[in-house]
Amino acid sequence: MVKIAITSQGPTLDDHIDTRFGRAAGFIIIDPHAMTFDYLDNGACQVRGQGAGIQAAETVARAGAEAVLTGYVGPKAFKALSAAGIKIGADLHDVTVREAVRQFNEGRITWTDRANR
Amino acid sequence: MREIVVISGKGGTGKTSVTAAFAHIGRSGGKTQAVICDLDVDAPDLHLLLQPRPVTTHQFASGHEARILPETCTACGECASRCRFQAICVDGAVPYIDPLKCEGCNVCVTFCPVGAIAFEPKVCGTWHRSQTRFGPMVHALLRPGEENSGRLVALLRDQARHYARANGLDLILADGPPGIGCPAISALTGVHLAVVVAEPTPSGRHDFHRAVELCQHFKLNIATIINKADLNPQLNAALQQDCRRMHIPVIAELRHDMAFTHALMQAQTVTEFKDGALAAKLRRAWADILTTNTP
Amino acid sequence: MIVAIASGKGGTGKTLTAASLVRTWAGPVVAVDLDVEVPNLHLFLNPRITGRQPAFLQVPVVDNAKCDRCGRCADFCQFRALSVLGATVMVFDQMCHGCGGCKDLCPQGAITWGSRELGEIAWGGIGDDHFLMGRLRVGEAMSPPLMRAVKTRLKEWTPAAHSDVIIDAPPGVSCPAINAVMDSDVIVLVTDPTPFGLFDLTLAYKAFVPLNKPLAVVINRDGIGGEAVDTFCRAHRLPVLARIPYDLQIAAAYAGGRIIAEQANVYWTLFSNLGDQLRMLGPEGRQVGYA
Numbered sequence: 283m284v285k286i287a288i289t290s291q292g293p294t295l296d297d298h299i300d301t302r303f304g305r306a307a308g309f310i311i312i313d314p315h316a317m318t319f320d321y322l323d324n325g326a327c328q329v330r331g332q333g334a335g336i337q338a339a340e341t342v343a344r345a346g347a348e349a350v351l352t353g354y355v356g357p358k359a360f361k362a363l364s365a366a367g368i369k370i371g372a373d374l375h376d377v378t379v380r381e382a383v384r385q386f387n388e389g390r391i392t393w394t395d396r397a398n399r
Numbered sequence: 400m401r402e403i404v405v406i407s408g409k410g411g412t413g414k415t416s417v418t419a420a421f422a423h424i425g426r427s428g429g430k431t432q433a434v435i436c437d438l439d440v441d442a443p444d445l446h447l448l449l450q451p452r453p454v455t456t457h458q459f460a461s462g463h464e465a466r467i468l469p470e471t472c473t474a475c476g477e478c479a480s481r482c483r484f485q486a487i488c489v490d491g492a493v494p495y496i497d498p499l500k501c502e503g504c505n506v507c508v509t510f511c512p513v514g515a516i517a518f519e520p521k522v523c524g525t526w527h528r529s530q531t532r533f534g535p536m537v538h539a540l541l542r543p544g545e546e547n548s549g550r551l552v553a554l555l556r557d558q559a560r561h562y563a564r565a566n567g568l569d570l571i572l573a574d575g576p577p578g579i580g581c582p583a584i585s586a587l588t589g590v591h592l593a594v595v596v597a598e599p600t601p602s603g604r605h606d607f608h609r610a611v612e613l614c615q616h617f618k619l620n621i622a623t624i625i626n627k628a629d630l631n632p633q634l635n636a637a638l639q640q641d642c643r644r645m646h647i648p649v650i651a652e653l654r655h656d657m658a659f660t661h662a663l664m665q666a667q668t669v670t671e672f673k674d675g676a677l678a679a680k681l682r683r684a685w686a687d688i689l690t691t692n693t694p
Numbered sequence: 695m696i697v698a699i700a701s702g703k704g705g706t707g708k709t710l711t712a713a714s715l716v717r718t719w720a721g722p723v724v725a726v727d728l729d730v731e732v733p734n735l736h737l738f739l740n741p742r743i744t745g746r747q748p749a750f751l752q753v754p755v756v757d758n759a760k761c762d763r764c765g766r767c768a769d770f771c772q773f774r775a776l777s778v779l780g781a782t783v784m785v786f787d788q789m790c791h792g793c794g795g796c797k798d799l800c801p802q803g804a805i806t807w808g809s810r811e812l813g814e815i816a817w818g819g820i821g822d823d824h825f826l827m828g829r830l831r832v833g834e835a836m837s838p839p840l841m842r843a844v845k846t847r848l849k850e851w852t853p854a855a856h857s858d859v860i861i862d863a864p865p866g867v868s869c870p871a872i873n874a875v876m877d878s879d880v881i882v883l884v885t886d887p888t889p890f891g892l893f894d895l896t897l898a899y900k901a902f903v904p905l906n907k908p909l910a911v912v913i914n915r916d917g918i919g920g921e922a923v924d925t926f927c928r929a930h931r932l933p934v935l936a937r938i939p940y941d942l943q944i945a946a947a948y949a950g951g952r953i954i955a956e957q958a959n960v961y962w963t964l965f966s967n968l969g970d971q972l973r974m975l976g977p978e979g980r981q982v983g984y985a
Contacts, residue, residue: 333774366779411705441866504793543901546869578731602734631949
């Protein structure tokens with residue numbers, strides 16, 4: 283079973299993608315074929331301050347995700363995700379989680395090989 | 400959502416007064432209501448002009464602090480020999496940890512052979528979500544002498560975004576910290592526009608370049624405001640040329656004006672205090688910020 | 695003696711005061727710029743720089759051949775500089791404070807020291823006096839380790855009895871400011887008489903009082919604001935040792951990179967008097983007072 287992680291502003295597939303990786307409101311961990319998913323709240327990053335990107339990478343790696351769909355990935359998070367062997371689809375904006383999954387299933391995600399900023 | 404941060408490198412260039420004026424202009428413009436944010440948590444001054452009324456107040460805890468328990472300590476000196484911050488003083492009967500030097504790394508706690516060092520969470524400050532006459536504001540105050548101001552800055556930015564998202568607001572306007580270290584980096588990463596307030600003095604120009612270099616390091620959009628432009632015409636021209644060379648727009652050139660101080664004495668923004676040429680320039684600069692600022 | 699020139703708020707005239715104090719100081723002096731994020735003192739004192747060297751912080755390097763990914767280092771690190779990800783332990787060295795705990799703790803001995811460049815230290819002379827500064831690398835977040843390196847260099851370099859030291863400290867009241875002033879004998883707080891100046895002076899006072907060192911105030915741009923700073927100083931028995939008047943000539947001289955004490959006899963006298971009074975607050979001055 284493939285699992286991908288999508289940064290989400292809320293717990294449903296109709297919530298919008300959260301464009302920030304480390305400071306996303308939460309992660310939807312989904313099997314893109316069966317469309318079964320879990321929501322992991324990332325609210326704790328608000329008290330964590332710095333290092334949120336690394337922590338988020340650890341979270342999605344622990345959840346067993348093989349790919350991440352998000353907006354921006356900073357350099358530390360990029361390094362961490364790459365080390366964990368997780369593919370990164372960045373630059374998604376203004377789409378719902380459902381739409382992002384559809385793009386993934388249709389093979390329309392461009393995988394990035396560098397951090398956004 | 401767009402985040403605009405006003406910084407300067409050097410303190411005292413007028414960063415806070417300019418931010419406050421933008422908060423006022425943004426409000427009277429109507430459409431572009433911003434969440435106002437004071438990220439200079441070390442010595443915050445924006446509240447003196449905006450007079451926020453706190454809606455909620457929270458403690459900010461970050462990191463830990465080591466403390467020796469005298470009843471258990473055998474004064475073996477292991478902690479002092481391992482501490483890389485020279486925070487542990489062993490000349491008394493029982494070693495003493497200087498809280499000002501302790502960085503909360505946990506080394507002494509981990510290696511104490513008799514478990515005589517406590518590791519306690521540290522409250523480093525407070526933060527508030529408030530209302531001002533120009534809209535919502537998040538701001539904080541670090542406890543004097545504390546560290547981790549970078550973490551508090553990151554927390555305020557999170558709270559500002561959270562509030563903006565929950566209330567359908569699209570803009571965050573922040574007064575940034577001086578310098579180019581931890582708090583400045585924390586305030587700048589990932590913002591959509593850094594407005595650098597410069598002044599034509601040797602320190603002003605030197606620090607302007609340090610601030611710009613930091614923004615470029617993070618690949619940010621930059622705009623410049625030159626304040627007190629008439630203080631040194633040669634250096635003003637040099638700053639203008641620096642900006643042209645680096646393709647940084649100069650969105651306002653302001654003369655040295657006592658109106659800033661007079662407004663401050665009355666807890667007003669300079670644009671509330673006096674509507675004239677200065678206010679017109681600041682309004683144009685704000686309009687430029689809103690139009691040139693694309694992520 | 696060591697005099698630290700500090701302020702809560704930036705731009706109140708800290709560097710202006712430090713430069714004039716160095717120039718008018720009676721006896722040999724070392725001018726030290728510890729405002730390593732944005733050092734400015736050299737712009738006014740124009741020292742001949744005779745040496746410079748980069749400063750480094752020791753940070754961990756993980757040997758992935760020896761590492762068995764037990765994760766103890768990552769669990770230990772308070773600054774999240776280490777993380778077990780997939781088959782490797784990653785070091786995020788920019789987060790590291792250099793405490794050395796991970797290295798001491800590693801059961802496999804898989805951690806060795808590497809280094810992160812913090813910035814540089816530069817030194818030289820100003821006439822018969824000495825000059826020393828630190829300059830943080832742009833992008834480096836932590837200034838206290840570089841400040842420690844500057845202070846170490848200062849100790850190696852000057853026999854303490856020989857020269858007095860004047861430190862230009864960073865603004866603010868958090869760790870870098872405390873770091874800059876904690877080894878000094880006297881702390882001077884430069885402020886201006888505006889509400890901003892007063893608020894930040896109040897913060898600086900609260901931050902520095904626990905250090906148990908003599909504190910004194912210099913009011914810059916005297917006359918532009920109100921009486922509130924004076925009232926505060928009286929209430930807390932903070933001596934106001936000098937008042938630099940609000941004078942556009944001073945602003946213009948500063949903007950031209952000139953030293954205020956050299957602009958007029960009254961200013962030379964103002965700063966040399968300030969120096970005399972600071973010496974009275976220092977350890978030797980206090981001894982004379984007791985005798």
